[in-house]
Amino acid sequence: MKRVLVVDDDPAAAEGLRLLLRSDGYDAIAFHDAGAALARLGADSIDAVVTDLEMPHVHGVEVVRAARTTHPKAPVFVVTAYTDSPAADDALEAGADRVFAKPLDYDALSLELAKGLAR
Amino acid sequence: VSHSIPASGPAWTIPLASDGVEEQRPWYRRDWITMVAGLALIATANYLVFEIVLHVLGWHPTNPGTHLTYEARLLSGISATAAWVAWRAHASERELMDALARERAREAARSLEVWRTEQAEGLAAFARVLAHELRGPLHGLTLHAIVLQRAAQRLEAPGDAVVRPAADVIEGEARRMGALVDDYLAYAKTADVALVRDVVALDVVASEAVEARRVAFASRGVTVTVEAASPVPPVSGDRARLADAVERVLEHALAAAPPGGHVDVSLETEGGQVVLVVTDDGPGFADPKAVFRPFFTSGASWLGPGRSGFGFAVVRDIVRAHRGEIAARNVEGHGGARVEIRLPRGVVR
Numbered sequence: 001m002k003r004v005l006v007v008d009d010d011p012a013a014a015e016g017l018r019l020l021l022r023s024d025g026y027d028a029i030a031f032h033d034a035g036a037a038l039a040r041l042g043a044d045s046i047d048a049v050v051t052d053l054e055m056p057h058v059h060g061v062e063v064v065r066a067a068r069t070t071h072p073k074a075p076v077f078v079v080t081a082y083t084d085s086p087a088a089d090d091a092l093e094a095g096a097d098r099v100f101a102k103p104l105d106y107d108a109l110s111l112e113l114a115k116g117l118a119r
Numbered sequence: 120v121s122h123s124i125p126a127s128g129p130a131w132t133i134p135l136a137s138d139g140v141e142e143q144r145p146w147y148r149r150d151w152i153t154m155v156a157g158l159a160l161i162a163t164a165n166y167l168v169f170e171i172v173l174h175v176l177g178w179h180p181t182n183p184g185t186h187l188t189y190e191a192r193l194l195s196g197i198s199a200t201a202a203w204v205a206w207r208a209h210a211s212e213r214e215l216m217d218a219l220a221r222e223r224a225r226e227a228a229r230s231l232e233v234w235r236t237e238q239a240e241g242l243a244a245f246a247r248v249l250a251h252e253l254r255g256p257l258h259g260l261t262l263h264a265i266v267l268q269r270a271a272q273r274l275e276a277p278g279d280a281v282v283r284p285a286a287d288v289i290e291g292e293a294r295r296m297g298a299l300v301d302d303y304l305a306y307a308k309t310a311d312v313a314l315v316r317d318v319v320a321l322d323v324v325a326s327e328a329v330e331a332r333r334v335a336f337a338s339r340g341v342t343v344t345v346e347a348a349s350p351v352p353p354v355s356g357d358r359a360r361l362a363d364a365v366e367r368v369l370e371h372a373l374a375a376a377p378p379g380g381h382v383d384v385s386l387e388t389e390g391g392q393v394v395l396v397v398t399d400d401g402p403g404f405a406d407p408k409a410v411f412r413p414f415f416t417s418g419a420s421w422l423g424p425g426r427s428g429f430g431f432a433v434v435r436d437i438v439r440a441h442r443g444e445i446a447a448r449n450v451e452g453h454g455g456a457r458v459e460i461r462l463p464r465g466v467v468r
Contacts, residue, residue, distance in 0.1 A: 016262025081254035
């Protein structure tokens with residue numbers, strides 16, 4: 001079972017995505033605290049990451065960078081309300097595979113995730 | 120620089136002499152030396168004229184009985200000069216007051232323009248914040264609606280499903296709200312995004328926009344036509360933004376036209392402009408003058424819920440960003456709406 005790390009400071013968003021990924025057969029783990037997510041990235045084997053951008057304490061771009069360092073082959077996706085902000089470009093430069101807008105088109109993410117994991 | 124305008128109206132300030140009115144004063148108000156010299160000259164001229172008149176009349180001072188004329192001459196010279204000075208002072212005061220009034224009117228217009236710009240910028244900033252803040256909760260709502268849909272799919276028998284249709288409604292409403300939020304963002308972004316300059320064939324843009332909506336038009340029983348009087352020259356601009364503008368106008372016409380109605384799109388060249396006109400035979404705009412105001416909705420039931428009121432404001436801003444003009448009015452006679460977009464042909468710099 002592929003393990004997907006979900007990071008979003010909004011518990012409703014993180015939990016909703018975790019439930020959907022689980023129902024699609026992934027081992028999804030949700031974090032509301034990006035700092036805890038970073039610790040998990042360094043300590044565990046992760047197959048894919050889905051992260052928010054604007055979060056307190058740790059920015060989503062940091063999560064993308066950490067994921068790229070610890071798991072270079074894992075697909076990394078960003079889901080943000082600020083698709084038009086420079087941070088979205090920063091995330092792509094840091095190695096994110098794609099930036100999705102909130103509210104998320106889950107089917108599109110699901111497709112990209114499957115493709116990314118099949119690489 | 121902050122400008123504020125109280126509810127009672129624009130805050131006018133009366134400019135002082137140093138506020139730029141000084142340059143508008145006539146020369147004789149500017150320099151007292153020039154003024155004194157001028158007065159002396161006028162007094163001398165008056166005196167000479169008086170002398171000549173006396174000479175013509177034969178009232179020479181040496182004549183008997185005219186020994187008082189020196190005083191008379193002096194007094195008349197002074198009074199004539201005083202009258203002239205009073206008249207000039209009055210005239211120059213009037214000119215000064217006119218200049219002040221003009222300056223005040225200009226200042227008021229400037230204040231109003233600044234105020235309007237600030238209002239528009241404030242509204243755009245508000246729309247931006249609102250849009251971003253709403254996207255978060257909508258995201259959570261959408262995800263959980265899908266969770267519900269899936270759970271209901273698994274647990275409910277298709278015959279007596281209750282949760283699944285309810286979850287479908289929640290998801291649909293959340294998506295509709297998402298579209299509104301996108302509209303707010305589109306309005307907020309129009310002001311501050313640099314436009315890409317492509318060569319854009321507006322007739323192709325219009326045809327594509329119509330083609331993409333063929334099914335929607337057909338399902339509402341609305342006939343749509345696109346006509347170009349002659350080959351339409353390209354315009355210069357951001358293709359995606361121009362397409363957005365045309366699509367928004369077309370969407371409005373589609374929503375406005377009654378079942379069995381018509382929407383006509385026409386393109387022509389007029390002078391140096393490409394003119395695109397979209398007409399429908401719906402009920403027309405409730406208030407054509409208010410169409411481009413943000414938060415304007417026509418209020419007619421055919422528009423349906425879910426309109427942001429930013430649609431035409433976005434279109435106007437896109438057209439203006441391309442140095443174009445846009446006008447909305449109701450068609451005389453059958454009363455449908457008519458939207459006209461004019462864009463300069465060729466390259467815009």
